[in-house]
Amino acid sequence: MDLARTTAIVTGAASGLGAATAAALAAAGATVHGFDLGPAIAAAGDTPSGVRLVDVDVCDPVSVRAAVDRAADGDAPLRTVVNCAGIAPSQRILGRRGVHDLDLYARVVRVNLVGTFTVLTLAAERIAQTTPDGHGQRGVIVNTASVAAFEGQVGQAAYASSKGGVVGLTLPAARDLAPHGIRVMTIAPGIMLTPMMQTVSAQYRAGLAAGVPFPARLGDPGEYAALVLAVVGNDYLNGEVVRLDGALRMTPR
Numbered sequence: 001m002d003l004a005r006t007t008a009i010v011t012g013a014a015s016g017l018g019a020a021t022a023a024a025l026a027a028a029g030a031t032v033h034g035f036d037l038g039p040a041i042a043a044a045g046d047t048p049s050g051v052r053l054v055d056v057d058v059c060d061p062v063s064v065r066a067a068v069d070r071a072a073d074g075d076a077p078l079r080t081v082v083n084c085a086g087i088a089p090s091q092r093i094l095g096r097r098g099v100h101d102l103d104l105y106a107r108v109v110r111v112n113l114v115g116t117f118t119v120l121t122l123a124a125e126r127i128a129q130t131t132p133d134g135h136g137q138r139g140v141i142v143n144t145a146s147v148a149a150f151e152g153q154v155g156q157a158a159y160a161s162s163k164g165g166v167v168g169l170t171l172p173a174a175r176d177l178a179p180h181g182i183r184v185m186t187i188a189p190g191i192m193l194t195p196m197m198q199t200v201s202a203q204y205r206a207g208l209a210a211g212v213p214f215p216a217r218l219g220d221p222g223e224y225a226a227l228v229l230a231v232v233g234n235d236y237l238n239g240e241v242v243r244l245d246g247a248l249r250m251t252p253r
Contacts, residue, residue: 001137001232004029007078009071011058011119012085013051014040016194017144020221021082021228026050028229030080033071035064035119058085058115065122072126079130079139081123082228083116086144086162088196090155105158112162113169116143120173120184128180138181140232143170145188145241151250163188167241174239183238185231190245192219213247 008025012018013034022034026048034047035056047053056067072078087108093100120141127139145166152160166186174184191197191208197218209217227244231237 001079001133001140001235002029003080003229003232005076006030006080007071007074007076008032008080008082009035009068009078009119009123010082010084011035011056011115012083014044014053016084016196017189017192017221017224018082018084019044020225021084022051023048024222024225024229025080025082031074031076033067035067035085058083058119059110061118061122064118068119068122068126072123072129077130077138078123078127080232081119081127081139081141083119083141083143085115085119086112088156088159091158092155093157100157105161108158109162109165112159113165116166117169120169124177124180124182127182128177132181135235136181137183137235140183140185141173141177142228142231143184143186145186147188147190147243147245147248147250149188153250154253170241171239178238183235185237185239186241187224187227187231188241188243188245189224190219190243190248192221192224194221211248211251212245215246217246219244219246 008030010018010022010032013022014036022032026032032051034051034053038055041053054067057063091100130138132138143166146163148156148160149163149167170186
């Protein structure tokens with residue numbers, strides 16, 4: 001699918017994987033509506049040409065629908081959606097302070113899984129209304145899971161559950177949306193050098209990098225963005241989860 005003169009939506013676009021993806025899509029010719037929360041947008045600074053950051057809470061269907069409609073009502077058809085918004089708090093099911101905070105568990109699932117589904121669904125509704133290209137394709141939706149969906153570590157019960165849900169959503173969503181010419185893919189990143197990771201010590205990051213078979217380093221958000229572009233450009237990729245992790249398999253700790 002050609003990105004030139006199309007519209008794209010990226011959630012979590014103010015930083016990390018979302019910011020890199022928004023910039024890459026804009027560089028490829030798309031007009032990008034980057035969804036994120038107000039404080040994250042305020043901290044983002046200047047954005048690349050072709051990227052417009054919008055204050056949207058992916059947990060609020062009303063907010064999402066309004067922002068999707070604004071994006072879809074522009075001159076260029078909405079073709080691409082990339083869900084990068086997410087949170088990753090850590091807490092054990094039974095810890096020194098008692099049981100896992102049940103509200104926190106629900107919040108992680110609400111942001112990472114329900115938020116992804118909300119954006120996917122409301123965006124698919126608008127993509128389905130566009131005129132297909134010469135191959136019958138109307139668009140592609142790329143969701144973000146994590147290697148924690150497969151090898152969740154100690155303290156990752158909530159995060160791994162939410163990302164496992166994103167993995168499980170991939171194939172049925174692709175099948176549901178196939179009649180509308182919409183593909184659905186998921187990327188499961190390993191340990192990426194996001195702003196959150198840059199707040200920890202260099203020594204700690206080096207220890208994490210040493211656990212990656214090859215290349216023995218943390219992943220770069222630009223590599224995630226490059227994979228998104230590859231997924232968008234290959235019309236036969238559909239209904240699959242692709243790991244982006246340097247062959248990493250997470251240990252319990």
